[in-house]
Amino acid sequence: xxxxxxxxxxxxxxxxxxxxPAVLSFxxxxxxxxxxxxxxxxxxxxxxxxxxxxxxxxxRPLAPDGLGGLSQPIPxxxxxxxxxxxxxxxxxxxxxxTADSAHSVHVEVxxxxxxxxxxxxxxxxxxxxPAGRALTTPAPNAAVDRLRLAVASCSHWERGYFSxxxxxxxxxxxxTLFLGDYIYEYSLGxxxxxxxxxxxxxxxxxxxxGYRNRYALHRTDANLQRLxxxxxxxxxxxxxxxxxxxxxxxxxxRGVAPxxxxxxxxxxxxxxxxxxxxxxxxxDAALRMPIYRRVRYGELAEFFxxxxxxxxxKQPCSDGENGGKGQVVADAxxxxxxxxxxxxxxFEQERWLYDGLARADARWTILGQDxxxxxxxxxxxxxxxxxxxxxxxxxxxxxxxxxxxALSTLKPSNPVVLSGDYHSFWxxxxxLDSRDxxxxxxxxxFVGTSITSTGPAYEGLMAVMPNNPQVKFFxxxxxxxxxxxxxxxxxxxxxxxxxxxxxxxxxxxxLKAWTVESGRPGAVAI
Numbered sequence: 001x002x003x004x005x006x007x008x009x010x011x012x013x014x015x016x017x018x019x020x021p022a023v024l025s026f027x028x029x030x031x032x033x034x035x036x037x038x039x040x041x042x043x044x045x046x047x048x049x050x051x052x053x054x055x056x057x058x059x060r061p062l063a064p065d066g067l068g069g070l071s072q073p074i075p076x077x078x079x080x081x082x083x084x085x086x087x088x089x090x091x092x093x094x095x096x097x098t099a100d101s102a103h104s105v106h107v108e109v110x111x112x113x114x115x116x117x118x119x120x121x122x123x124x125x126x127x128x129x130p131a132g133r134a135l136t137t138p139a140p141n142a143a144v145d146r147l148r149l150a151v152a153s154c155s156h157w158e159r160g161y162f163s164x165x166x167x168x169x170x171x172x173x174x175x176t177l178f179l180g181d182y183i184y185e186y187s188l189g190x191x192x193x194x195x196x197x198x199x200x201x202x203x204x205x206x207x208x209x210g211y212r213n214r215y216a217l218h219r220t221d222a223n224l225q226r227l228x229x230x231x232x233x234x235x236x237x238x239x240x241x242x243x244x245x246x247x248x249x250x251x252x253x254r255g256v257a258p259x260x261x262x263x264x265x266x267x268x269x270x271x272x273x274x275x276x277x278x279x280x281x282x283x284d285a286a287l288r289m290p291i292y293r294r295v296r297y298g299e300l301a302e303f304f305x306x307x308x309x310x311x312x313x314k315q316p317c318s319d320g321e322n323g324g325k326g327q328v329v330a331d332a333x334x335x336x337x338x339x340x341x342x343x344x345x346x347f348e349q350e351r352w353l354y355d356g357l358a359r360a361d362a363r364w365t366i367l368g369q370d371x372x373x374x375x376x377x378x379x380x381x382x383x384x385x386x387x388x389x390x391x392x393x394x395x396x397x398x399x400x401x402x403x404x405x406a407l408s409t410l411k412p413s414n415p416v417v418l419s420g421d422y423h424s425f426w427x428x429x430x431x432l433d434s435r436d437x438x439x440x441x442x443x444x445x446f447v448g449t450s451i452t453s454t455g456p457a458y459e460g461l462m463a464v465m466p467n468n469p470q471v472k473f474f475x476x477x478x479x480x481x482x483x484x485x486x487x488x489x490x491x492x493x494x495x496x497x498x499x500x501x502x503x504x505x506x507x508x509x510x511l512k513a514w515t516v517e518s519g520r521p522g523a524v525a526i
Contacts, residue, residue: 153420160501180238311346326391
């Protein structure tokens with residue numbers, strides 16, 4: 001099948017991908033006869049010769065110990081086919097799902113043809129998983145006409161239904177980016193009970209079992225399962241995969257020692273790896289887990305997927321009563337915000353990024369990351385002393401200056417930044433000097449709203465927009481996702497919104513559409 005097929009053809013191909021799977025007749029059923037694939041399947045981190053395929057076995061997905069009601073090793077057979085009916089098996093093998101990884105399965109498939117779809121499935125104890133569809137990327141130097149890209153972030157289970165994921169699946173993207181807050185570690189308290197659409201019914205995640213169960217609950221959602229079964233993804237984390245507003249090795253809570261917080265962070269990172277179709281990565285002796293990486297899509301695009309949490313400096317001005325929580329500050333009262341020794345990505349990741357940007361030669365250079373980059377002055381007039389929200393790149397302006405200078409000096413082709421976190425849509429010009437709106441635009445930034453999480457106050461932020469000409473568009477009142485059509489001469493971005501997160505049958509519509517022409521930084525409304 002041609003990956004550039006029409007949407008109608010794509011949807012026809014995807015029919016039945018997540019239909020009720022068969023229970024095969026061979027082999028003895030274990031785990032009390034429970035179905036072992038209630039969390040579905042997924043693929044990710046595609047390359048020109050393969051991808052990762054994933055599942056996690058569970059008999060009771062929310063068992064209190066986080067092990068899904070299983071304890072013994074279970075052999076799992078996997079198959080990859082060149083056709084939807086699995087008549088032509090092109091790769092297969094067997095692995096063992098074990099309790100130390102919560103019976104998750106990560107298979108890094110290689111040796112496949114570039115730029116085409118494949119179908120995959122798993123079998124364990126006589127039971128068969130749903131089938132998933134994955135796609136290899138084009139060869140690194142291959143000419144490519146088109147890439148269709150879906151972008152999501154911030155899915156709080158309690159805030160609403162994941163109908164946005166279902167509509168993303170209906171669009172049959174070639175690739176999905178998850179830009180953080182795939183789960184939320186906390187539950188809404190009694191004072192916000194009226195805001196709960198469907199409760200977590202779980203304690204705040206602070207342990208490995210707690211994080212595992214948050215992911216397991218999300219993966220029981222049919223819309224999310226269907227999206228993962230449609231196309232491969234590339235996922236990075238933000239804060240809620242561990243703790244709201246944490247920064248590097250520092251908790252947002254005053255008095256929590258870094259060594260203690262590292263244990264919690266390591267649990268969150270381990271659960272992320274177990275739940276995501278990403279290539280093999282492990283916690284090292286310092287309890288770090290590298291996830292930043294590059295993904296090439298022929299000559300058309302190259303993705304630099306960034307980790308904006310793990311290696312950060314401490315939040316600025318975190319010694320006050322707010323601790324490490326993000327806060328609004330002015331420089332007169334927060335001198336360390338401007339400290340040039342502070343880093344957002346960590347200096348090792350910075351070097352990796354700049355080295356990659358120096359050698360980037362695809363038509364579009366896409367930075368996928370967690371937080372708004374362009375910046376926002378929280379003042380209503382140029383004369384008023386500006387204030388800044390510290391948990392975004394605004395809390396690390398020297399690090400941002402290094403990045404924007406690198407973009408200006410190294411001149412990778414058509415840099416576009418894709419961001420999440422802020423529960424709102426933004427279209428921004430990333431300026432060489434964020435303090436000077438008249439400085440050159442070095443990149444275009446698109447920020448996606450949340451899948452369900454509530455957005456920031458619209459009126460309050462709109463009041464400061466006249467003093468932020470780098471922001472071309474802002475909307476925080478609607479939930480949804482971004483969908484992008486990338487071609488050699490242009491990139492078109494649609495802001496897709498759903499009618500109501502409280503409605504499991506919510507409809508979808510286009511709020512706004514933008515185009516960026518190759519060679520001309522800055523988005524123009526369509």
